[in-house]
Amino acid sequence: MPNSSLTKKHGSDRPESSGSVLKSQRSKLVQSSGKRLKDFEVSVPIVYGNVAFWLGRKASEYQSHEWTVYVRGATNEDLGVVIKRAVFQLHSSFNNPTRVVESPPFELSEAGWGEFEIVITLYFHSDVCDKPLNLYHHLKLYPEDESCTMSTKKPVVVESYDEIVFPEPSDAFVARVQNHPVVNVPRLPAGLNLPSPVQVEDVEKRKRGDTKDSPLTQWFTNFSEADELLKLAAARQQVQAHIAKLRRQLTLIDGQPQQSKPTPE
Known part of the structure; x- marks a missing residue:
């Protein structure tokens, strides 16, 4: 891969440890044509990113x-149930850099040496949204x-x-x-009549599309509210401990005898 478009880090002293870098946002999308529910919205929480393993002795120039x-x-x-297909746009030095994944799980595995930006385009089912979303x-x-x-x-x-909001x-x-x-669907408005019940989804098909049994699951970040509350509680304890330490230091400083100024003759 050409160095001009990639970032490569050299040196055997580079660590390979799990260090999640997180960012959060909300993406709003306009719905497809048809009868719409006014003053109502649904959201789909998603996570996108990569897991990369160093090859060690098997590594070459x-x-x-190996990364996913x-x-x-x-x-x-x-x-x-929401996303129809995902398109991963890789660096132009890869063979067939535009990779299309037609069904879940929406993931792609490759091998290489450089870091670069990947554009992930999500296409939705016809009753969800007409326009794709770029990540x-x-x-x-x-x-x-x-x-x-x-x-x-x-x-x-x-x-x-990210939360995709419709x-x-x-x-x-x-x-x-x-x-x-x-899908996060709020309580339906009183008196709302939805279309006739749709065909029940094949549960086995859904299980094949989830990522609960993926070998990468052990490395995934937990984005649950309970986990976030635990992190906030831990951070609060650290802040309180730091405040207590500073107070002890101030107490010691205040308790030290002050040097008297010499009396002018």
Whole structure:
């Protein structure tokens, strides 16, 4: 791959540890044509990113890492109920750089040596949205922390959290997904009549499309509210401990005898 478009980090002292880099956003999309539910919206929490493993002794000049880039449900549920296909646009030095994944799980595995930006384009089912959504992910092979030793067992993990919001969704879409765990559907307005019940989804097909049994699951970031509350509680404890330490230091300073100024003759 040409150096002009890629970032490559050299040196055997580069660590390979799991260090999730997280960002969060909300993407609003206009719905497809058809009957819409006014003052109503549904959201689909997703996570996109990559997991990269250093090849160690198997590494070569042009293949130092094996990596997987993906879009998954925030709780590893099947996204196929909303997303029809995903297109991953790789660096132009790859053979067939435009990779199309027609069914979940929406992921792509490759090998290489350089870091570059991957454009992930999501296409939705016809009753969801007419326009695709572009996500931009910078492939990371090397962690930011350089204080550890290179390891083939612990990968670099970089993930971003996003909520795809569909304001005023079509009633057909809501009827199809209202009981699906990947979609957040608020309480339906009183007196709302949705279309006739849609065909029950094949549960086995859904299980084949989720990422709960993926070998990468152990490295995925937990985006649950409970996990976030635990992180906030831990951060609060650290702040309180730091405040207590500063107070003790101030007490010691205040308790020291002051040097008297010499009396002028």
